[in-house]
Amino acid sequence: MxxxxxxxxxxxxxxxxxxxxxxxxxxxxxxxxxxxxxxxxxxxxxxxxxxxxxxxxxxxxxxxxxxxxxxxxxxxxxxxxxxxxxxxxxxxxxxxxxxxxxxxLPGVELADTGLPDDQRTHAAVDLGGFLRRLHDPALAVLIATxxxxxxxxxxxxxxxxxxxxxxxxxVLPHDPMRRADPGVRGPMARERLAALSAAGLWQPDPAVFRLLDEAEPLGPPDGPPVLVHGDLHQRHLLLAGDGRAAGVIDWGDVCLADPAVDLSLAYGGFAGGARAALLAAYGPVPPERAARARVLAVHLSAVLAEYAHAENRAALLREALAGIGRAAR
The missing domain is CATH 3.30.200.20 (Phosphorylase Kinase; domain 1)
Structure with a gap:
């Protein structure tokens, strides 16, 4: 294929x-x-x-x-x-x-930094503030057309x-790839995970499947959409040498959607205290939105892992596989 x-x-x-x-x-x-x-x-x-x-x-x-x-x-x-x-x-x-x-824009993709989870707090705070501003409903009104x-x-x-x-x-589309819908992204994630497992790249994790089981019935979100980057993952956040966020790149999937589409990076790219700091900088995230973001994080991480393996990108593969586990916890 x-x-x-x-x-x-x-x-x-x-x-x-x-x-x-x-x-x-x-x-x-x-x-x-x-x-x-x-x-x-x-x-x-x-x-x-x-x-x-x-x-x-x-x-x-x-x-x-x-x-x-x-x-x-x-x-x-x-x-x-x-x-x-x-x-x-x-x-x-x-x-x-x-x-x-x-x-x-000077910087290194988060996926290529190899930065341990406990050293990502500064970048997490920067990203949380960035997403809070990007998801301002007034900005969506300004940019929608x-x-x-x-x-x-x-x-x-x-x-x-x-x-x-x-x-x-x-006119920007409204979540054209249905990334905020766990009923769509969950089954897609399962397919990618099965391929990774069959290739010996990923050991099935019960926590991941519990997340998918619980979130897939949620269906599409019904709240007002905001402006989103649309494809925010570990390759599209740049970091400086001091571990601070240095920029956000690759905006081809920019659209209107539920904030969960971008918040997926909070779960796929950050864990523990760093994630807590990101969410504190961003603001409250309802449980259902968090579940949507986590499912998308699993799917995006699995896609990145498949791509990284095929293209012999070892650092990206390690980061993507770690992202699958982070998203479920």
């Missing part, structure tokens, strides 16, 4: 350099080196200070529209750094899809740079 993260187009450093030089002459001649890959994007570092994201799969094009519309509107409104699109590339004969660039015109206005205007024409307003 083809892995779901298999690219349909993969831009290497040489092709990225040509595309960037062609559309953004101010960056021509800058060194281009691979930085990261994920399910949806290949990422290159340009000139040591610009990060360019090139879609790998057609499904990511819709996500690109959402993040490039939302991120400029969020700039300056959140207590942690987030990417701000400044170069917007258009489809061409060299590459059929749009792409974009932003200034590099955004126009790409805002992206064009925010783009870099140095000579040679250009932005695509402003299109129609972008």
């Amino acid at each position: 083809t892995a779901p993260w298999t690219p349909e187009h993969e831009v290497d450093a040489a092709q990225a350099a040509l595309l960037i030089a062609e559309q953004f002459p101010a960056l021509a001649g800058q060194p281009v080196v691979p930085l990261a890959t994920g399910w949806d994007n290949t990422v290159h570092l340009v000139g040591g200070q610009w990060v360019f994201r090139f879609p790998r799969r057609e499904i990511a094009l819709r996500l690109l529209v959402h993040e490039t519309a939302v991120l400029p509107r969020l700039a300056g409104r959140l207590p942690l750094p987030i990417p701000r699109p400044e170069f917007l590339g258009t489809p061409s004969a060299r590459f059929p899809w749009p792409f974009w660039g932003a200034r590099l 955004v126009s790409p015109a805002g992206v064009a206005a925010a783009a870099t205007t140095t000579p040679g740079d250009r932005s695509p024409e402003a299109g129609p307003a972008v």
Whole structure:
């Protein structure tokens, strides 16, 4: 079977350099080196200070529209750094899809830090405050409908740079992948866990299955949605060398949803005193919301583990497997 993260187009450093030089002459001649890959994007570092994201799969094009519309509107409104699109590339004969660039946010993915659970408190407090602001209902009202015109206005205007024409307003979807519904995510988690167990990567944990048994009957949430990152896991929180949170990246799944969608990282990425500190900074989380967040944390961690194993990413595999256990406790 083809892995779901298999690219349909993969831009290497040489092709990225040509595309960037062609559309953004101010960056021509800058060194281009691979930085990261994920399910949806290949990422290159340009000139040591610009990060360019090139879609790998057609499904990511819709996500690109959402993040490039939302991120400029969020700039300056959140207590942690987030990417701000400044170069917007258009489809061409060299590459059929749009792409974009932003200034590099320094930091290391939480998944790659190897930071022990008892040393994650500072990052947890930072993340709790960040999510409290992101989930402010007033912010959802402000951002729910955004126009790409805002992206064009925010783009870099140095000579040679250009932005695509402003299109129609972008209306953010409401939890399009049903991540806040344990009745959907629970069975998906069980399937991933069975595969991990069959591969000898994960020892079945009764606490995990008790969580799924108890939470799956909850069904979809019925409260008012808020603005959410949408795919917040251990790869998308950046940490600085001192263990503080340094930024939140990869906003392609930004949408309106129950806060549980983002709070999943509180349970998959943090435990013990660090999680308590995160939730104290965030505010009260009702038990049903916590259960939804935990189920999603199990599923996301299992997906990350499967991906990490296939891609030979040992640090990510260790973090993802640990996340499954954290989420159930």
